[in-house]
Amino acid sequence: MKLVLLSGGSGKRLWPLSNDARSKQFLKILEDKNSNLQSMVQRVWNQLKTAGLEKSTVIATSQSQIEMIQSQLNEEADLIIEPNRRDTFPAIALAASYLYTNKNTDLDEVIAVLPVDPYVDAGFFNRVKDLEKAIHETGSDLVLMGVRPTYPSEKYGYIVPKKKVNELAETIEVARFIEKPTEEAAKELLNQGALWNCGVFGFRLGYLIQLLEGKQYPVQYEELLENYNKLPKISFDYEVVEKTKKITALPYEGYWKDLGTWNTLTEEMATNQIGKGIISEDSMNTHLINELNIPVTVLGIPNAIIAVSPDGILVSDKEKSPKIKEIVGNFNDRPMYEERRWGWYRVLDYAKYDGNQQVLTKRIGIHPGQNLSYQYHLARKETWTVLKGEGIVALNGKLRTVRDGDVLQIQVGDKHAIKAITELEIIEVQAGTELIEEDIVRLCMDWIEIEDICYSKL
Incomplete structure (x- = not known):
């Protein structure tokens, strides 16, 4: 069985800590067993390791989340990168085509899809393993995992069975779905044996590949990637689940909570x-x-x-x-804090003056052994002031060591990079007319390659 974790979302429900680059699953506000702070994605990844599932897992995510996932999971996860956000159906289709063409996954292999941030106990992932058995034994096109409700919640969607079944039943035939009912309606659903829909489901890879072919979408990964914008911006629930005739649900009896809002998240903070x-x-x-x-x-x-x-x-x-x-929901300000694979940065100040002149000040932390890319800018200059630590700067093909107190001037067009020898912090002041990501022209990322470029200049 292969697992696909969905890591998307714009990060608005836990504003102001979350943003487009740092969605809720990356907030380090939960405690691990050693009382260290960890994020939801780190917690889930450790649970997958305990269940022995991490090597068969891929994470489908957006461009803006790549570096944060790599940083928090120590680059252990296999990532599938969406060119842009288009909801869960395109994301799952892309993941399926990746497994099919790039990983040579057999069409009879069961694929389990789940969100990257469920707050569950360890037994949850052992139950996820049962999706494979349920697919083969029931012959269903889809098998969902549903949580046995503990109270009539208005916050969750419900999986409604075709008929009320014994609570000991291993699987349930699904009749329909109801999204966020009133409390009175939820009470009636509980009497019918309905389950909370936790967004976990499984299918044979061949089922989805055949579905994509039937809709005349590419099934080869590179071709689907190129045509990603042509896929409908729609959820997997609406495009696939609600149109599938034979669906079974697998009840889960253990602890589960969606930590999607501040009031639910704070309930789990230590x-x-x-x-x-x-x-x-x-x-x-x-x-x-x-x-x-x-x-x-x-x-x-x-x-x-x-x-x-x-x-x-x-x-x-x-x-x-x-x-x-x-x-x-309509806030579109640039993220003021981000974690990257090399460290982190925090925006300290931003100002815009007459003539479209802009000044942006950042505090940047770089972990030992990590480096920023070798790059240059078309419309801005930068001033770097080293606050603490020791590093190596590459500037226009030359290398030099820098320490706390050193100041560097980087002009428009200057090729530059920096590597941390010890934990390094710098203040970066950008000044120019285009202080945007598109003004960065990256030449290379690997420090050995950067050193080779500089040594060849000698």
Whole structure:
């Protein structure tokens, strides 16, 4: 069996900590068994390792998330990169074509698809393994995994069986799906033996390849990649699941929660406070998450979430916090904080002056042994000030060592890169008319290759 983890989303539901580059699954606010902070994706990846499933797993993600996944998973995961976000049907189709043509996966192989961020216990992934057996024994085109509900929730979708079955039943024939019912309707669904839809399903690879061929979509990975924009922007549920006739559900009895909103996420946090600040004793059930190096004081505000990041500040009643996506949905500001495979950066200041002149100031951290790419810019110059650590700079074919206090001037067109020998922090001040990603012309990333270029200049 092969697993496909879906890592998408625009990161609006957990604003301001999440953004287009750092969606909810990358927020390091959960504790591992050693009381170290970890993200949802790190937690899931460790659970996959425990279940022995990580080597058969691929992650389908977008361009903006590549470096963060590589950084948090130490480049262990096999990634399938969507050229642009087009919902879950195109993402799953691309993953299937990758397994079919690039990994030579047999058409009878069972593919299990699941979100990258479920909050579950270890038994969940052992149950995922049962999808393979269920596909073969029932002959179903799709087998879903459904969570046995513990209360009549209005927040989740439901898998409704064709007839009420014994709670000990291994599989359930699926009649239909109901999305986020009222509490009264949810109570009736529980009486019918309905399950929470946790977004996990399995199918034979050949089933989806045949479906793509029937719709006259390419099944060869490179061809599908080139024609990705022609795929409909639609969910897998609407395009495939609701049109499939023979569907079975596999009940799961263990713990499961969707940590998609601040109120549900804070329920699983081991501490009420991360970062600088004070929460008064009368601020009961209030959580403070502060990513800035300034103190935040909370007085007499119970049942609240206070989240402080370079992207903004949220102060919200926990029950009202799910509405944040509606309010910030149209925010299109550049991310002010990102993790990359080489380290991280934080935007400290941005200003725009007359004549379209712009100035952007970043604090950049580079991990030992890591480096920025060898690149040049078409419309901006940069000033680097080394705050701490030691590194090697490549500038126009020449190498030099830099240490804290050193300042470098990089003009438009200068070819430059930097590698950290020890943990390195620099302040980068960009000045120009185009302070955008498209102004970066990358020549190479590998430091050995960069050194070869510089030594050839000698």
